[in-house]
Amino acid sequence: MDQFAVKVFVRLRPSVLDPAGEATKSASIKLGAEGIKSLRIGKMIEVKIEGNGENEVREKIDLLCDRLFANTIIEDYEYSLEKL
Amino acid sequence: MDNFVVGVVVFPGSNCDRDVSWALEGCLDIRTKYLWHESSDLSDVDAIVLPGGFSYGDYLRCGAIARFSPLINALDEFVTSGKRVLGICNGFQILTESGFLPGVLTANKNLNFICDDVELDIVSSKGGWFNNEDEKKTIKLPIAHGEGRYHCDSDTLKKLVDNELIALRYKNNPNGSAFDIAGITNEKGNVLGLMPHPERACDEAIGGTDGLFTLKSLILK
Numbered sequence: 357m358d359q360f361a362v363k364v365f366v367r368l369r370p371s372v373l374d375p376a377g378e379a380t381k382s383a384s385i386k387l388g389a390e391g392i393k394s395l396r397i398g399k400m401i402e403v404k405i406e407g408n409g410e411n412e413v414r415e416k417i418d419l420l421c422d423r424l425f426a427n428t429i430i431e432d433y434e435y436s437l438e439k440l
Numbered sequence: 441m442d443n444f445v446v447g448v449v450v451f452p453g454s455n456c457d458r459d460v461s462w463a464l465e466g467c468l469d470i471r472t473k474y475l476w477h478e479s480s481d482l483s484d485v486d487a488i489v490l491p492g493g494f495s496y497g498d499y500l501r502c503g504a505i506a507r508f509s510p511l512i513n514a515l516d517e518f519v520t521s522g523k524r525v526l527g528i529c530n531g532f533q534i535l536t537e538s539g540f541l542p543g544v545l546t547a548n549k550n551l552n553f554i555c556d557d558v559e560l561d562i563v564s565s566k567g568g569w570f571n572n573e574d575e576k577k578t579i580k581l582p583i584a585h586g587e588g589r590y591h592c593d594s595d596t597l598k599k600l601v602d603n604e605l606i607a608l609r610y611k612n613n614p615n616g617s618a619f620d621i622a623g624i625t626n627e628k629g630n631v632l633g634l635m636p637h638p639e640r641a642c643d644e645a646i647g648g649t650d651g652l653f654t655l656k657s658l659i660l661k
Contacts, residue, residue: 372591373616375551424508427501427537429544430591 357406360413364435366426367398401425410437444659447475447485449531451506456492456528456639460655463639464489468656477506480514487524487658488515490531492584492637502545502587503533512538524567524658525631529585532623532633541624541633542600543592549616553586557647558636559611560622564604567629568660571653579650581636583614583622588635590617590624603627608634 368374374396381395403420407413417435426433446464450457457474464470473485477495482488496505506512512534519525519540527535535541548554562570562577570579592600597619600606608623615635623634638651 372546373549373589375547375549379551424500424504427504427544429593430546 451495454493492529
């Protein structure tokens with residue numbers, strides 16, 4: 357069995373309003389940061405997972421992302437995978 | 441309605457389960473039974489309410505974890521059989537996450553947790569959940585949510601409109617919901633999800649009785 361470290365990024369789709377991102381952008385400007393054009397907040401999920409090779413692990417992660425980690429009506433996901 | 445029993449589902453973090461039970465038992469004389477989320481035996485209830493609250497602490501997304509409970513897994517057969525399911529607030533979020541109703545509920549546009557009474561237009565009486573046969577086409581119900589902004593893609597919205605699946609619309613949209621949507625039904629009409637709380641409007645002493653009709657309609661066949 358191989359072990360992999362997976363980092364999943366879940367982001368709101370560009371067309372979906374991100375009120376938390378807007379509020380944080382507003383606070384960033386109040387802090388004095390200049391030049392912020394856009395600020396959007398997502399999630400990062402770290403998973404350590406075992407499997408027989410990268411393909412099998414990718415299948416498992418795809419299922420997790422599609423069914424649990426992200427709601428694909430409003431969110432997109434991508435992930436990176438590193439063999440340990 | 442002596443033998444009719446409404447199951448009120450209790451998740452870790454539900455906090456309107458007792459309110460729903462009080463409204464059904466105390467105001468409408470309808471028997472209720474609490475159903476722990478790990479139970480998958482729905483054989484002795486005739487209708488189900490998924491109450492408001494914060495199931496599983498709203499972790500990940502509202503309703504996202506509750507969707508995988510044994511009870512929600514058993515709900516598919518219950519709904520297919522035509523029995524009635526009412527999802528209120530967090531219950532509505534669970535119904536969308538689990539695919540019983542289309543779309544999703546996400547953070548309010550203004551990021552506030554909104555506690556207020558809102559005026560609602562009854563758009564469709566599909567499933568008989570609302571009384572729009574007489575002159576009363578607007579009702580007032582309380583809302584209490586931080587994540588009640590209904591969102592769906594344009595194809596889904598068209599389908600909702602064309603098939604008369606939009607049950608309730610806000611008169612003054614408080615949260616940025618698409619098309620002012622406050623509640624929708626499935627195509628068959630036996631599943632209703634709504635953000636407002638009918639169980640908090642069942643007695644004049646607490647500010648109104650506009651929620652009674654919806655709760656009473658749980659016993660419709």
